[in-house]
Amino acid sequence: MYARIGARIKKARSELCLSQYDLGAMLGLTATAINYYEKGKRKISIEELHRLAKALAKPVAYFLSDPAAAGDIKQPAAEKAEIINDLQDIPVLGMIKAGEASPARQGLIGFLPLPRQKSAALFFALLVKGDSMAGEGIDEGDLVLINRQNHADFNGQIICALINGEESSLKILLREKDKIILRSANPAYPDIVLENEDALTIQGVYAGVFKFPAALPE
Structure with a gap:
């Protein structure tokens, strides 16, 4: 699997006329x-693949999709089998609003194949609707990867927030004195200010985004 991802990295790098030194820098x-x-000699985590994809101006799916189907990289059948066996399905658990906070649609709606790793069980994905996080490169129709945890690691982190037990939204978490501020990455949306710590439940923190041109359900 890593050899296939490596071939895609090399192809994307060459398209941008970058040397290995340039990309490394x-x-x-x-x-x-x-x-x-x-060369596929070094394993790559989800986080590392996301960083590479951003640097090479490609969606992460570009490196994970079947290159033989795209017709640009030849691939032996044995390697295809290795790719399938070395992927793990991350559940897509519904829709999250990147706009006004509102009840999120919960429930399994599909799976996102990602490289197998021990921490994969800690992740889930959500479908984005709205443009409030566009300033962070998170657009309507994207899938966001969320790391399951009940706390933020730092002030200013993007979180999956459950507000008042029913309103779910993707926001930037800011703590200022006795206030909790949930901020969008789009000036068209006002801050959500919470006076009570109990009004906020952190369901996870943002770990990456996948760009897909799929239509959203109404």
Whole structure:
């Protein structure tokens, strides 16, 4: 699997006329590390793949999709089997609003295949509707990857917030004195200010975004 991802990394890098040194400098890595990625000699985590995808201006799905189906990279049948066996399905658990806070649609609506790793069980994905997080590169129709945890790691982190036990939204968490502020990444949307800590439940923190041109359900 990693050899296939590496081939895609090399192809995307070449399209941008970047050397391995150039790409490494963008990511704080050495040219040797990039070379190992491209040759499939170094495993890549979800977080690392997201950083590479952003640097190469590609959706993460570009590196995970079947290249043989796209017709641009040849792939032996044995390697296809390896890819399938080395992927793990992350549940897509419904829709989250990136707009006005409102009840989220809950329930399993599909799966997102990602590289298998021990921490995969800690992740779930949500379908985005709205444009309040557009300033962070999160647009309507995207799938956001959420790391399950009940706390934020730092002030200003993007969280999946359950507000007053029923309103779910993707927002930037800010704590100022005795107030909790949930801020959009779009100035068209006002802050949500909570005076009571009990009004907020953190369901997870933002870990990445996947760009898909799929239509959203109404």
